[in-house]
Amino acid sequence: MSELLQFLLSGVTVGAVYALVALGFTIIYNASDVVNFAQGEFVMLGGMITFFLHAAGAPLPLAAVIAILATAAIGVAMNKLTIEPARGAPVVSLVIITIGVSILIRGAAQLIFDKQIHTYPAFSGDDPIHILGATILPQSLWVILGAVAVFIGLWLFFTRTLLGRAVLATSNNRLAAQLVGINTTFVMTLSFALSAGIGALAGVLVTPITMVSYDVGLALALKGFAAAMLGGMGNPKGALVGGLVLGLLEGLTAGYLSSQYKDAAAFIVILAVLFFMPQGLFGRKSTDRV
Amino acid sequence: MKKHLTTTALAALASMGLAQMAHADIKIGASISATGPAAFLGDPEAKTLEMLVEDINAKGGVNGEKIELVSYDDGGDPNKARTFATRLVEDDEVVAIIGGTTTGTTMSILDVAEDAEIPFISLAGAIDIIDPVKPYTFKTPHTDRMACQKIFEDMKKRGITKIGMISGTDGFGASMQAQCKKVVGDYGIEIVADETYDPKDADMTAQLTKIKGTEGVQAILNPGFGQGPSIVTRNYKQLAIDLPFYQSHGVASDGFIELAGADAAEGVRLPGNALLIPDLLADGDVQKPVVTAYKTEFEAKTGTPVGTFGGYAHDAFLIMTDAIKRAGSAEPKAIRDAIEATSGLAGATGVYTMTPENHLGLDLSAFRMLEIKGGKWTLVE
Numbered sequence: 090m091s092e093l094l095q096f097l098l099s100g101v102t103v104g105a106v107y108a109l110v111a112l113g114f115t116i117i118y119n120a121s122d123v124v125n126f127a128q129g130e131f132v133m134l135g136g137m138i139t140f141f142l143h144a145a146g147a148p149l150p151l152a153a154v155i156a157i158l159a160t161a162a163i164g165v166a167m168n169k170l171t172i173e174p175a176r177g178a179p180v181v182s183l184v185i186i187t188i189g190v191s192i193l194i195r196g197a198a199q200l201i202f203d204k205q206i207h208t209y210p211a212f213s214g215d216d217p218i219h220i221l222g223a224t225i226l227p228q229s230l231w232v233i234l235g236a237v238a239v240f241i242g243l244w245l246f247f248t249r250t251l252l253g254r255a256v257l258a259t260s261n262n263r264l265a266a267q268l269v270g271i272n273t274t275f276v277m278t279l280s281f282a283l284s285a286g287i288g289a290l291a292g293v294l295v296t297p298i299t300m301v302s303y304d305v306g307l308a309l310a311l312k313g314f315a316a317a318m319l320g321g322m323g324n325p326k327g328a329l330v331g332g333l334v335l336g337l338l339e340g341l342t343a344g345y346l347s348s349q350y351k352d353a354a355a356f357i358v359i360l361a362v363l364f365f366m367p368q369g370l371f372g373r374k375s376t377d378r379v
Numbered sequence: 380m381k382k383h384l385t386t387t388a389l390a391a392l393a394s395m396g397l398a399q400m401a402h403a404d405i406k407i408g409a410s411i412s413a414t415g416p417a418a419f420l421g422d423p424e425a426k427t428l429e430m431l432v433e434d435i436n437a438k439g440g441v442n443g444e445k446i447e448l449v450s451y452d453d454g455g456d457p458n459k460a461r462t463f464a465t466r467l468v469e470d471d472e473v474v475a476i477i478g479g480t481t482t483g484t485t486m487s488i489l490d491v492a493e494d495a496e497i498p499f500i501s502l503a504g505a506i507d508i509i510d511p512v513k514p515y516t517f518k519t520p521h522t523d524r525m526a527c528q529k530i531f532e533d534m535k536k537r538g539i540t541k542i543g544m545i546s547g548t549d550g551f552g553a554s555m556q557a558q559c560k561k562v563v564g565d566y567g568i569e570i571v572a573d574e575t576y577d578p579k580d581a582d583m584t585a586q587l588t589k590i591k592g593t594e595g596v597q598a599i600l601n602p603g604f605g606q607g608p609s610i611v612t613r614n615y616k617q618l619a620i621d622l623p624f625y626q627s628h629g630v631a632s633d634g635f636i637e638l639a640g641a642d643a644a645e646g647v648r649l650p651g652n653a654l655l656i657p658d659l660l661a662d663g664d665v666q667k668p669v670v671t672a673y674k675t676e677f678e679a680k681t682g683t684p685v686g687t688f689g690g691y692a693h694d695a696f697l698i699m700t701d702a703i704k705r706a707g708s709a710e711p712k713a714i715r716d717a718i719e720a721t722s723g724l725a726g727a728t729g730v731y732t733m734t735p736e737n738h739l740g741l742d743l744s745a746f747r748m749l750e751i752k753g754g755k756w757t758l759v760e
Contacts, residue, residue, distance in 0.1 A: 092588055095618070099585040106581050204418040205683065206606045208638055215640060217617045224584070224617050297579040300606040300638060304416070308579035343585035348545075348574045 091222030096344035098220070099335065102229040102337020106299060108236045108290040110313025111320065111328035113284050115243060117324045120256045120280035123183045127167065127191035129310025130198075131285045134160045135292025136301030137198060140207040149162070149209065157289040163194075164285025170276055179229040190191065198303040228297045235294045236329060239287055243325040256280055260323075319359050321372025330370060404447035405474060405709045406627040407432075407699065408467030410488055411502075411692075412480035415455035419605060421480040424502055425450065426681050427673075428477065431696045434676075438498065441703050449473055450732030453484050460484035464491035474709045477695045479503050479689075481550065488518050497713040498702075500695040502688070505554060509738040515715055519694040519728060523551075523602070526628045527559035528649040529746040530600060531566040533759065537623065539597045543572035543590035545583065545611060547603030551629050552578070555602035557595075571595055578607045584614045591620050596623055598622050604629030607640035610706045616643040628746070631655055631685035641754030648759060650746040654690045654727045656756050669697075673727050687728075694726035730738075 100181065110132055117125045135156050142152035171186050178186075212231050217224035246253040258266040259276045267273050292301065292351065312335065320331025335355055342354040386694040409428055412421035432448045440446055441453040445690035449471045451463040462481065464554040467473045468491060475498045479485030482505040489508065492499035493515050501508050508518050534542065552575075563570055572593040574586040590599060599622055601611050610632045615624055624647050626635070631651035636644050653666040657674055673693050677685045701724055702717035703709055721733040721740060729745025 092592055095588040096585045099582050099588075102584075104578070119484050161464065199414060199418065203683075205415075206419075206609075206638060208609075215613070215616075215642065217619075224619075226613075226617060231577045295581065299579075302419075302606070305579065308577075320650075340582075340585045343574070343576075344589055348576060348586045348589075352577060377688065 092344065094221055094223035096223045096340045097228075098223050098340075099343070100337035100340025101109060101233065102225065102298065102335065103337070103339055104316075104333035105189035105229060105236050106291075106295045106309075106332075107316040107335050108311050108329045108332025109232060109239065109294065110288070110309050111317040111332045112236065112243065112325060113288040113291060113315060114317045115284075115323050115325050115328055116256065116280045116287070117284045118317075119247070119260050120276055121172075121183070122260055123172070123179050123187065124142040124283060124314065124322070126184065126187045126310055126314075127194060127306075128284065128288050128313065129306030129308070130191045130194040131160050131164065131288025132292040132295070132307075132313075133198065133301060133303065133306035134163065134194070136296035136305070137202050137207070137292075137303065138289075139293050139296065140209050140301060142201060143209050144207075148264040149212070153293040157286050160289035160292075161282040161286040164299065165286075167226045167285075168281035172281070173274070173277065190218030191310070195303060195306060202303060204303060206300050206302045208296060208300040226298065228294075232294045232298065235290060236332070240325050240329045241254055241331055247325070252276075252279070297378050315356070315359055318369055321369030324369075324371045327369055334370075380468055404445045405703065406447050406449055406471060408464075408471055408473035408478070409448060409450040409611050410453045410460050410463040410467065410477040410478040410484065410526070411450065412455040412484060413452040415453075417455040417481045417484075420502075420688040421452075421455070423677075423681075423683070423686055423731070424480060424692035427677060427689040428696055429693040430677065430680055431621060431693065441700050442702075442707060442709075443607070444709070445459060446541050446700070453478075453480075455481055455484065457483040457487040461487035461491060464488040468492070468497055468562075473497065474711050475499070475699055475703075475714055477502070477692070477699060479508075482554070483550075484507065485518075489513065492516065496715075498699075498713045498718055500718070502691040505552070506558075512736060512738050515711075516637070517718055517733065517740075518696070519626070519691045519698065519726070519739075521728065521733075521741050522558070522739070523555040523627075524558040524562060525741070525743055525746065526555065526602075526650050527562050528565075529629075529743055530625050530648075531559075531563060531568055532743070533648065533748050534568060534598055534623075534686040535566045535623070537598075539623065540567060541569050541571045541597050541686045543574070543593060543596045543599045544570055545574045545586050545590060545599065547605070547607045548575050549578040549603065549605065551627075552603035555629070559600070559602065576603075576607060576611070578603065580607065582614065583611045584618055584642045587611070587614050587620065588616055591618060591622075596622060598625065600625040600627075602627040602629065606638065607660060609635060610694060612639035612647060613643045625649060627734070628687060631749070633684040634686065636751060636754055641751075644751045644754070646750065646752070648748060648750045651749045651756065652687060652690060652728050652745060653747065654685060654687065655749065656747070656752060656758065659756070659758050665668050665723075665730060666727070668729050690727035694728050694731070697726050698731060721754065 138156035211228040213227040316332040320327025413425040453460040454648040479501040482503040485503040506522040546552040572590040672745040706717035707715040729741040731740035733740040
């Protein structure tokens with residue numbers, strides 16, 4: 090019993106990390122249909138900048154806030170310098186641009202920061218919380234809390250605010266959105282700032298668990314992307330559920346089958362889901378008017 | 380008469396040329412993975428070589444000649460390493476090569492160096508590099524098989540017969556896992572649980588819970604490097620597992636204690652080298668002055684703690700310059716012969732004695748069994 094619970098808690102810890110990364114994908118995707126493969130680099134920047142500010146003497150909360158703002162600014166710069174000039178290019182080209190940006194950020198990070206692995210203290214200490222013989226670290230609760238908060242924020246943003254609807258409208262039909270008076274350039278800038286900020290927040294929260302180095306972005310982005318696809322790209326609920334499901338699958342496979350097949354099992358389930366539900370668990374049905 | 384003059388002039392010119400040649404620098408080539416996935420290892424190696432070349436030149440060089448280091452960054456890519464090795468041999472005309480941070484890049488350089496008959500000292504771990512022995516190839520790191528043997532030796536002393544293994548799936552972890560399985564039987568130890576994790580995984584409590592629940596496990600061994608072993612160590616404490624816990628030489632650095640946290644790392648044992656514990660070495664220890672000097676200088680210069688991998692580069696350079704000194708010449712063949720005759724040379728990793736049959740020159744005594752106590756390394760006797 091306590092073994093099963095430990096496998097589940099391990100899955101939730103990992104799943105919350107995936108979910109938080111997956112949530113970062115949703116805004117840019119909703120605004121432009123672009124899957125931003127530099128999202129993992131935003132996570133890395135969040136962790137790296139926080140570590141170096143903290144090491145330089147800044148208190149952790151201040152370091153975290155500066156890291157999130159700085160990363161958001163980098164997100165805006167990315168949009169202004171690479172995506173906006175290529176406006177009108179097919180989505181595939183834009184996706185490839187984001188891969189290029191991710192390589193650039195990774196290269197710059199190893200020069201500006203360093204190539205070592207870093208971590209900073211967990212927010213509420215390292216003493217595990219015991220639940221029926223199984224344990225979870227307090228930092229995992231912070232990550233879960235962060236994922237849920239971002240989820241609620243995004244859900245409110247997309248359904249309750251005019252700006253959120255403007256983002257969705259821009260994605261649906263940029264020209265039509267412009268015609269009804271939506272400043273689509275601003276919407277794109279905003280979506281990059283928010284996505285980068287959420288990515289950095291993810292980095293700030295997960296670093297005490299996963300540790301950070303200049304090259305962690307790629308692996309996180311791939312798992313986060315898989316989680317987002319599983320849940321349904323662009324849907325905050327899908328990102329949250331997709332991340333947790335992916336984490337639980339890994340935890341249970343490692344526990345009951347073999348850790349050798351952990352990643353394989355998770356990806357087989359994702360393939361199976363996408364085969365029967367190509368839009369993911371919660372994806373919107375795409376209806377194109379012809 | 381005129382002709383005679385011309386000849387004399389030519390001869391004079393030629394001898395001047397020769398004289399200049401004799402004063403030219405000794406060119407040593409390097410291909411190191413200072414960036415890319417193996418940057419973790421290659422970065423300190425590149426910095427170490429740079430520092431040592433500066434040092435030796437400031438002291439007047441070797442045999443009165445300055446050393447010139449021609450260094451390339453192969454980014455951990457074996458194809459690039461092959462290109463750079465070819466360039467070192469053909470364009471830069473180096474007399475020897477140091478490098479090959481990973482086993483993959485080493486294998487590429489090895490081919491080129493053997494063909495060109497240029498002595499080559501590798502910085503990578505795999506035993507295949509020097510077994511079977513190739514005439515021009517040497518290496519400084521102990522093999523992962525030796526690390527396994529050192530660990531099993533210590534387990535045997537503690538009366539442990541059944542262990543669980545949790546290994547990283549990266550090259551280092553996978554290779555050591557395989558080597559450990561090969562030699563474990565020699566020590567009367569049985570591996571009853573064998574789990575793996577991806578080097579970028581965030582949580583290994585599932586694997587550890589499974590091992591903990593396996594009947595009869597008396598100790599756990601974790602081969603791997605990077606952040607993986609630090610996370611495993613934290614999870615070990617999180618699950619309050621009270622079995623003896625062994626890490627590999629892959630994480631033998633102060634950085635590991637820092638990442639895992641002194642609290643979680645308490646009681647962890649691993650085979651490390653003298654470099655980690657200069658203060659604990661006996662005063663008569665031949666390695667003591669070497670490691671103290673290297674550690675002090677490296678840490679002052681780079682501001683980062685010295686680690687096992689930089690030590691490999693340190694030793695490669697030491698063996699190379701020692702050989703050139705003894706050979707009294709910078710001819711590749713003479714250097715090769717001198718490297719093979721290296722005897723009792725104290726480096727950061729261990730004391731090297733090469734023979735025609737052994738191009739590594741270290742034995743198990745190069746490893747010292749260390750235990751972390753109160754956030755510090757201690758020697759296990």
